[in-house]
Amino acid sequence: MHVKKSIGAAVCLLLGVIVVTLIADREANSPDPARETIAANGEQIQESTGIFKWNDKEVRSVEWEGRNQSWILQREPAAAEESMLTSAWLLNGSELPVSQAESRIRKLHELGKDGGTRRASTLSHEVIVGTIMVTLSGLKKEPEVYLIAVEPDHPEHVWILRSGDSLAYLVSKDAYLELEQLQ
DSSP states (O other), X not given: OHHXXXXXXXXXXXXXXXXXXXXXXXXXXXXXGGGXXXXXXXXXXXXXXXXXXXXXXXXXXXEEEOSSOEEEEEEOHHHHHHOTTOXXXXXXXXXXXXXXXXXXXXXXXXXXXXXXXXXXXXOOSOEEEEEEEEEESSSOOSOEEEEEEEETTEEEEEEEEETTOSEEEEEOHHHHHHHHHOO
């Protein structure tokens, strides 16, 4: 009888710990109402932590194919092969000061931090208006591909969709257009 009481008490204690852990986890991961907004279609948008997960120093090239402008920013081939510490950059084949290249990469990285996220499947009749391909240093030779989309009913919103990601990332249209126009 004493063993059954001990086992029963241990099971109750274990269940109590599990319930408390689940409640604490739910509260810790619950959506923050201050970080949420509502999209035009009523879809809830969660604040983004940023779409671009790479370190700016890892970028070897960025190919921007937009509706109005296209450009290619890349490390000079010799600099890319020798060391990522060497920072010689080309914009559309012409030399670009390091500070301007780094500024452009930083603006691109920050672009995805302005808005929120929502499920890409909830976009309504989206139109792809551009692509961004980012090639990083390291073993991965395949570029990361991002699609730029707008919904015809809400052209003031610009969304970035990352290949293989189920989320769409809302970005500032003004910041997007400014980055596209840089030459």
